[in-house]
Amino acid sequence: MTETLVVDASIAVKWVVEEEGTPLALGLRHGRRFAAPELLIVECANILWKKVQRGEVSREEAKMAASLLERSDIELFGMRGLLAKATVLATDIGHPAYDCMYVCLAMSRNCRFVTADERLVRVLHQKAPREIANLCVTLEQLSAGSD
Template identity: 40%
Template sequence: MTLIIDASVALKWVLSEDGTDRARSLLLSEALEAPDLMWIECANVLWVKARRGQIMAEDARAAYAAIAATPIRALDVETLVRDALDIGPRCL
C-alpha cells in the first residue's frame, strides 16, 4: 500500500513529539510518497527550531539528512494542484 505523507509526519521521525512512535511505524510501509515541497517545509521547520535554540544547528542538519535519506517518492505539486482543481467542482 502507498501512503502519502507530509512534513509533519517526516519531522516526527527525527524530533521527539506527540505521535513520533506512530509516524516512525510508517517507515515500515511498502511505499511512501509526498508532495515535492515537503523537503523544503522540513528544512524550514528544522532551521527555525535551530534559530530559536530548540535544537542545535548540527542536529538540524543531521535530522534533514535522515529525512532526505528515506525512500520517499516526490510528487509534483503542480500536477496535484491541477488534479485537485479538476476534481473539486465535481464534489460540490
C-alpha cells in the same frame, strides 16, 4: 500488496526529530511505502529552521535531520500536474493550497494521505467531497487502525 501512504512534513519530521507523535510516526514505517510532492523538501527545511530558532534542536541536529530526510525512502513527485486541482480544492474548502497538494497527490496515486495536522483532516471531512475526505486520516487515526 504494500500500502503506499502520502505523508506531509508533519509526519516526515517526526521520523528524524523526537517530538510529540514520534513513536506513532515511526510505527507507520513498517511494511509501507511513502510518497509526497516535492514541496515536502521545502516544508521540512522550514520546520527544521523553526526548531533551531526556538531552541528545540541545535543547528547540527537540524543538519543531521535534513540529511536523514534527504536519504529517506519517500518517493517525491513533481507538483506541476497537481496545481489546478490543489488550487480548486483549496478555494473550495478554504484551506491553504500547499496542504492541498498532498491531498491531490493522494487522489492521483489512489492512496491515503496521513498527517499529524488534525485541523486539516477535520476541514477536509467537513468541506471536501466524501471521495476526497475518505483518503485523509490523522496519524492517531491510522495508528489506531481507524479508517
